[in-house]
Amino acid sequence: MLTVAAVSQTLQTVPFVDLNKYAGKWYEIASFPQRFQKGCNCTTATYTLSDKGFVVVENRCNKDSVTGKVSYIKGKAFVVKNSGNAKLKVQFFWPFRAKYWIIDLADDYGYAVVSHPNKKYLWILSRTATLDPTIYNGILNRLKEKGFDLSLLKATKQI
Numbered sequence: 001m002l003t004v005a006a007v008s009q010t011l012q013t014v015p016f017v018d019l020n021k022y023a024g025k026w027y028e029i030a031s032f033p034q035r036f037q038k039g040c041n042c043t044t045a046t047y048t049l050s051d052k053g054f055v056v057v058e059n060r061c062n063k064d065s066v067t068g069k070v071s072y073i074k075g076k077a078f079v080v081k082n083s084g085n086a087k088l089k090v091q092f093f094w095p096f097r098a099k100y101w102i103i104d105l106a107d108d109y110g111y112a113v114v115s116h117p118n119k120k121y122l123w124i125l126s127r128t129a130t131l132d133p134t135i136y137n138g139i140l141n142r143l144k145e146k147g148f149d150l151s152l153l154k155a156t157k158q159i
Contacts, residue, residue, distance in 0.1 A: 011117045011146060013086035014105045019055065019079070021109045022102075023047045026125040028156040029111075029136065034121065039064045040071065041157040045125065047077070054078050057090055066159050104142055106135075113139060119148055129158040 028043035037043065040061035048056040055077040062068040075092035077100060079085050089097040098121075104113035111131060114123045124131070124139060131139075140150060 011101065011103060011115060011119060013083065013101045013103055015086065016084035017086045017102050017105065018109075019047075019049055019085050022085075022105075022112070023049050023055070024127070026112065026127065027129045027158055029124040029126050029131045029158075030153050030155045031124065032120065032122040032152045033154050037061065039068075041066045041068065042159055043156050050076075055088065057092075066157055103146070104139060111135060111139065113143070115148075119146075122148060122153065124153075 025044055025046045028045070031037070031043075040063065043059070043061040046058045046060075048058075050056050057075040057077050059073050059075075061071050063071050073092055075090055077088040077090045078097070080087035080089060086102045088100040088102075090100045091097045099116045101115050101117060102112055103115050104111075106112070110127050112125045114125065115121055122143070124136070140153075144150060
């Protein structure tokens with residue numbers, strides 16, 4: 001049972017993210033479904049460091065089935081100063097920027113959990129299309145402790 005304190009507690013990020021290690025391809029394992037991802041399967045995000053100081057974000061998914069038409073969007077992410085690189089602002093459409101907070105991260109950068117301080121957005125990411133059940137359950141337990149409503153979490157179909 002969640003306490004009011006757990007639900008309303010301030011969301012904390014990881015203390016530091018090495019963006020060179022974070023860069024690369026991530027597979028979405030599960031997420032809180034969002035309107036802009038409706039019908040998405042096989043969702044991936046690829047992050048590339050630019051020489052201009054921001055991160056290039058490329059999101060892909062297959063629409064309506066695992067073999068559906070590829071949907072693609074490219075954006076930029078800007079590191080929030082003094083956040084240890086754990087807080088970014090992602091922009092797909094100028095001038096709008098969304099908070100992208102890394103709240104859990106494997107020591108080997110094998111998985112990451114991303115959210116927003118309002119806890120209405122959540123993505124569990126992995127370097128592989130599947131995640132070991134023991135690791136996944138550990139992530140879920142930590143998310144419960146942080147006050148997330150896991151009944152909203154939906155697994156992402158991957159090939």
